Amino acid sequence: MRRLAITVIGGSIAGLTAARLLSQAGHAVSVHERSAEPLAGRGAGIVTHPGLHAVLARCGVPVAPRDLGVTVAVRRVLDRDGRVVAERALPQVLAGWGRLHALLRETLPGDAVRLGARLVAVERDGDAVVARFADGGRVAGDLLVGADGLHSSVRAGFLPGVAPAYAGYVAWRAVVDMADLARATRAAIGDHFAFCLPPGEQILGYPVSGADADGRPGARLFNAVWYRPAPAEDLAGLMTDTGGARHALSIPPNRIRPEVLAAMRAEAERVLAPPFADVMRRAPSPFLQAILDLEMPSMAPAPGVALLGDAAFVARPHVGMGVTKAMEDAAALTDAVSAADGDVRAALRTFDARRRPYGAAVVARGRELGAYLQAQRLGAAERAAAERYRSPEAVMDGTAVPPAGLTG
Ligand SMILES: Cc1cc2nc3c(=O)[nH]c(=O)nc-3n(C[C@H](O)[C@H](O)[C@H](O)COP(=O)(O)OP(=O)(O)OC[C@H]3O[C@@H](n4cnc5c(N)ncnc54)[C@H](O)[C@@H]3O)c2cc1C
Incomplete structure (x- = not known):
């Protein structure tokens, strides 16, 4: 298998999961996080789903x-x-x-995440993808993973019109x-x-x-x-x-x-x-x-560049899927890289084809569940959804429950 040099931007849930799984698969991975302080200890509550537990087990986290x-x-x-x-x-x-973040962080060596590293640009140099940082640092690799969240700099660099x-x-x-x-x-x-x-x-x-x-x-x-x-x-x-x-x-x-x-x-x-x-x-x-919320035309917006988690699709929180989706994106990217035997172009095609419909379905579900909260801006389809998801039973059945039939 070809061993890739992989640069991960963002040391939160998507970035750490990708770093762990891609390192386990034998690649050389570096993680670059904008925050100068460790992120663990922050955050509030999340709803967990079977997909989250499955990826956590795959990361080797020994928590039932x-x-x-x-x-x-x-x-x-x-x-x-x-x-x-x-x-x-x-x-x-x-x-x-915070607990989930800390468990994922513990799966990586102490020096695996470079803190205080803010990405400012992504460039190509022949076949290499080059990340440039605010501190003047420069890292070249075969694959750059944009796991830099809602206001992703990686996304903005390649898809400037696409914003939440x-x-x-x-x-x-x-x-x-x-x-x-x-x-x-x-x-x-x-x-x-x-x-x-x-x-x-x-x-x-x-x-x-x-x-x-x-x-x-x-x-x-x-x-x-x-x-x-x-x-x-x-x-x-x-x-x-x-x-x-x-x-x-x-x-x-x-x-x-x-x-x-x-x-x-x-x-x-x-x-x-x-x-x-x-x-x-x-x-x-x-x-x-x-x-x-945010819908994404491509999770592989340029050769050698992948977008994961909130850098790609952002669903309204009613679906309760942000963390699960981010971790599953990271697992799917790892699978696609392994299946393509290091052919980055083929891997990104597979990854995008598999995960983009999933991201779109989660965003659509969030819009349905939230339609009745935005009453002043509704079209006909949203008004119908608003009626469907207004009753106590529908709210309980739909909130933070993965949409039926969703696979990815
Ligand atoms: C501190 C923190 C606490 C959170 N708490 C909760 C919570 O309690 N409940 C919940 O549902 N969701 C929470 N989230 C959001 C949740 O993690 C995401 O919605 C989801 O898990 C997707 O994760 P992500 O890794 O794609 O994005 P994010 O979690 O948003 O992570 C993106 C990471 O990229 C970094 N980054 C951004 N720009 C750059 C750049 N230019 N260069 C380098 N790094 C960059 C950010 O600092 C951040 O660490 C939290 C996120 C953070 C960062």
Whole structure:
């Protein structure tokens, strides 16, 4: 087998998984991450799926699925007064992003990831793909893997017109120590994947492991995501920070204006079931994200260049597939490289043909599930989806459940 020199841009979930699997397959891999600080220890909660556990096992991570996080057996929907209006048995393991990242990082040697390495350009030099970094560094290889996320520099270099689009609504995210919540809140939602559906809005929440992956009930955290419509003019106000600077689509949590936070908490008291209002009241530093999605015309946008994870397709979070998709992309790329015996061009053709339809299906599913949250911008097809996915039963059946028949 031909041993390739592979340059991975981004040291998050997609990048680390690709680095681990491609090294295992015998290639020489280097990882370059923009952040100067290790990423582990950050992040909130994720929903895990069988595909995630399968790739994690392939990476050699010796953690059984149930030990990755907290197992929740039942979903429930609360009405405005906190009454349970619908329930479903649906066992799932809910994990902390930081724990998953740390487990993947441990599969690689200590010096495998170069931190503080911000990619600024990708160029070709004969058959080689050359990555250039802000610190003046230059790395040449046979294959460059763009695993650099939502605002990918690799993507921007080759597909300048392709960028994430705002979906017309935002998410307030909150992570709070379970022990800080009221006893009644813990009893109502602390052991469940729980929802509340105010008109045109949605909040969901679930328990995840606490610090050091401690999943015991007293040490857990509660992770909540509250979706609210926000037309462009409201978004501008939400994304204007304490210093008056306007951010486009996300704002650092410590720069959110106090009046914006206070208004959000007042609205939580007004529209949410009391347990969810309690979560938003007690969360120490809620943060705000604009909901985006992105479809990709090609996951191999240039010879010797692959795009993985959020650098390729970004689905709205209702599908709960971002991390699973990123890890499966990395596994599929490795399989394609192995099957092509090091012929990069053939490998990328196979990879793109296999993963692009999958990415498109996940994005489409996210749009269906989120249609009723963007009521002000709907066409006929979206209006039909909005009606289909509005009921408590449909929300419970569809949210963070891989679409039926999805293979990739
Ligand atoms: C710190 C952090 C915490 C997160 N927490 C959660 C969470 O709690 N729940 C959840 O569902 N999702 C979370 N995500 C997002 C989640 O990881 C992704 O949606 C999904 O897993 C796809 O992963 P990815 O590796 O493709 O992209 P990302 O996770 O976005 O990673 C992209 C990486 O590329 C790096 N990068 C970007 N540009 C450059 C450049 N020019 N040069 C070099 N490196 C670059 C970024 O710093 C980042 O580490 C988090 C991401 C990060 C980075």
